[in-house]
Amino acid sequence: MRQATASLISGAYKVVMTPEVPNRQTVRRQVTDSRRSSHASTSTPQWSSGSLRWSAESRLSAAVSTSEPSISATQISPDAGKEQVLRQLARIIDPDFGQDIVSCGFVKGLMVDPQSGQVTFALELTTPACPIKDEFERKARDYVAELHWVQQVDVTMTAQPQRPMTPDEGRSGGLKSVTHVIAVSSCKGGVGKSTVAVNLAYTLAQMGARVGIFDADVYGPSLPTMVSPEVRVLQMNPDTRQIMPTEFEGVKLVSFGFAGQGSAIMRGPMVSGVIQQLLTTTDWGALDYLVVDFPPGTGDIQLTLCQSVQFSAAVIVTTPQKLAFVDVAKGIRMFARMAVPCVAVAENMSFFDGEDGKRYYPFGQGSGERVKQDFGLPHLIRFPILPELSEAGDGGRPLVVAHPSSPTAESFMELGAGLVREVAKMQRLERNAVRYDAADKVFVCRLPDSSRPEFYLHPAVVRRNDTSAKSINEWTGEKTLRDADVPEDVEPESVQPLGNYAVQITWKDGFNQVATFDLLATLPEHTLPLFSVPAIDNV
Incomplete structure (x- = not known):
């Protein structure tokens, strides 16, 4: 799975270096000129309001610090060493926020010992599932190691501490320690929504997040078929009177199908109450993402869920048919009325690759693209008609777990990365855009x-x-x-x-x-x- 992540990163992201930092040839030329002159500046570049500001003198100082040593390590103070390290780290730009990682506040606990050449710090990202965390770590090590006095670089990758949610923020009971609740929805049945929801959840877990899945379909729960936990019946905590989720491959699971009663025959209002109770009285614990597999439609159940819980984002599942577009548009408008942003479209059963090497589109093309364009959704991911995808779900082991290096697993990684990026950007979004x-x-x-x-x-x-x-x-x-x-x-x-x-x-x-x-x-x-x-x- 690490290879899949690297492939995604190389295809979707680009870490750039700021132009102010000179290259090696420029460094050598500036150092030579500075040695010929007795007036080389020793001023320290200034940090202001979290941003790196360069003067002509500080550029020369940066050039000297990244080239062959002009002074010994014993002459560098810890404060000067920190300035040099921060200067190097400021070359790494977060592609979503458009700022360097120092200005973003990602660098924490920086400790420098120029005498031993030891540099230690943490990169505290917005989420443990950051799709470019490996790239950040590699660049941070490489750039800091360019300093002539550095002998060892220790980088710890962490995520920002979770802030408990309050009832006023739409999270109470068992959801108070859940950072983000994600809806996976379609207004039309039979489009593979549950397949997308389950594989998305396990993809987020493989990216390093703490994840849970809630199957909100009481009439026809899919989760008990798609995963095979050892404990298949939900238990009640006698002390807290909360439902204890079952677990499979590190992901917490709750479904009405695990309640020991199979699918239900109930009227709409009763179903809404059961779903709300299952969701909010479960002891989910600390989760980064809780994926909610919505039942198809835009009725009482969907509205009750949106009114009861504050959702961070929604992923819409559709198929290429024109009829599917009409239904999906209704769902997006429903989420819009409930102030839930839709961030991605998953177009399922989009195509298949024939034995002749050609790609075929049996259900036509354009529905997903039209949804993306008409509603401005930032991500559209297409999934093929693939027997292995259905077989993995029917066998109780999601495809991204059974075949983590497959092209379809990489597509789910792309969907997961897009979701993580959009949710992270929303945390820094200008509310009055x-x-x-x-x-x-x-x-x-x-x-x-x-x-x-x-x-x-x-x-x-x-x-x-x-x-x-x-x-x-x-x-x-x-x-x-x-x-x-x-x-x-x-x-x-x-x-x-x-x-x-x-x-x-x-x-x-x-x-x-x-x-x-x-x-x-x-x-x-x-x-x-x-x-x-x-x-x-x-x-």
């Missing part, structure tokens, strides 16, 4: 990765460019909303962020709109009128 200024009657936009630091949009323009089924024919793609149907003075009631990609706008007439950042970035900018001072008559 899009807000409504009631005084000027404009949307104020500060979009991530935008070339414009701030711009304004007229509310009527945003409303007229709605891409939902109420405004565009889902089958033909033709616009059905007429511009004249939207009044110029239309105003929003509320604006809520949806992850890193969109906002949910509720208009005063009750209309709900999901506006993606990609869409907003293409709309014509609104110019605010210049402020004018009225003339004062002479007395």
